[in-house]
Amino acid sequence: MARLSDIIEDFIKSLLKHSEGELQLQRNELAEYFECAPSQINYVLATRFSLDRGYYIESRRGGGGFIRIVQLDLDKDDYLLYLINSRIGKSISEQETKDIVTNIMEKGIISDREAAIIKIGLADKTILMPANLRGTIRANILKAMLVAILRARS
Amino acid sequence: MARLSDIIEDFIKSLLKHSEGELQLQRNELAEYFECAPSQINYVLATRFSLDRGYYIESRRGGGGFIRIVQLDLDKDDYLLYLINSRIGKSISEQETKDIVTNIMEKGIISDREAAIIKIGLADKTILMPANLRGTIRANILKAMLVAILRARS
DNA sequence: ATATAATAAAGGTCAAAGATAGTCAAAATA
DNA sequence: TATTTTGACTATCTTTGACCTTTATTATAT
Structure with missing residues (x-):
């Protein structure tokens, strides 16, 4: 059974492919889509989209909040x-x-x-x-x- | 989903651009234009036009009252x-x-x-x-x- | 006419409610 | 045992509304 975290990882990566290495999304929306706890999104980001792996995350709370994932241009x-x-x-x-x-x-x-x-x-x-x-x-x-x-x- | 505060911020900044860094407006008028609580204008001013961001605010109450936003130019x-x-x-x-x-x-x-x-x-x-x-x-x-x-x- | 009082016309403050996201550790699973 | 999943609790940002203060204008009394 594929782990949900891996599925979410792949999903985000496919979105990134279609958006030139930069992507903005909403945590709760994504969690709802995958029917998981919102904090699982944080887990995926922390384990799969870390600096070491070439990603950089920015976010903002409150009304209109978001999470932005930036794929660094890695050579x-x-x-x-x-x-x-x-x-x-x-x-x-x-x-x-x-x-x-x-x-x-x-x-x-x-x-x-x-x-x-x-x-x-x-x-x-x-x-x-x-x-x-x-x-x-x-x-x-x-x-x-x-x-x-x-x-x-x- | 876009934050109203950001929209108001942009609006004010575009006005400032056309007025050489100084601008006078009326709080209630602006609030009415954006259909928001007047105090939201104060919120926008406090968070987006603070001293740290390089702006100075003056105002006056009563009949003929106004809010003046000045873009600071410092040494x-x-x-x-x-x-x-x-x-x-x-x-x-x-x-x-x-x-x-x-x-x-x-x-x-x-x-x-x-x-x-x-x-x-x-x-x-x-x-x-x-x-x-x-x-x-x-x-x-x-x-x-x-x-x-x-x-x-x- | 003048001083004073009432009213109207602004803008200000603050705290509550609403909207997101973050953290951490316990529980579940591989 | 290590990783994943969950959920309770926390932190931050935005929006709203009730109540307050200041200033200008108008009405009233002298």
Whole structure:
């Protein structure tokens, strides 16, 4: 028996195909269509449309609320993708971050100013948290920012 | 399904475009035009034409009363300093951050891509910490990034 | 004519109700 | 055991309406 989550995944992917990699839908509507709990939609999004898999989710609550799924334009040997999926991991130090950011600047992927913004924002001095948390926070933010760069390129 | 508040927002913005950044209107008239409660106009003004978004509202009650919406045009460096030294403070929400960042983008202080990097990096979803810490972390990072922008320009 | 009181004509505030989406952990299933 | 499904509870955003405040105009008294 095919799992419902997989069916929903396929459904969303077929919608994405017909909409140029960007799609907006309503959680409750979709849940009703598949006769499942609304939170199952969140489960599908979290497990099948994660950053690691090349998707980015935005949403809004309240009247007229929605969920937007953006399919990132993935080039298999994209260096940014490697950073996001393999290099950065769960936690990263300030020095490693600086090295990575300087590197993508030198490659011409980001500007001097973008590099400066990211480096100062993710410095130890800026993230005033216990060291163990700091590395995690930094990794999450850095990965998210690289996604923004990936997205802005196409 | 489209939010009425967004429609009213767009309407006001199109009026502003044709009137050089300053506009006077009557609350009840507008409410009647959109068939909504007059207080919804206040809601739109408060959420879409806030200071953070670069607008200033004046009004007057009684006979001949009006609401005036002024699109602010500020000195870039002064505004950045104001944000860093007064506006942001110890903690700031995701929505306020988005408003501010969108505003400085519209003013030409940062690029689209820089705005996207900052907004995605400082989203609730990115900083996965208890809500109280999140606001503090965000405020510190945002201020640091604005400093980088201030330094990199001029 | 002048001061004052009543009325009308705006706009403001706030909280409740309505509309979505998110989280988390227990229960079910593979 | 790991993954999936469900549901109770939470968070956020929008819409509405009852009640409040301010300003202008008109009526009244002196």
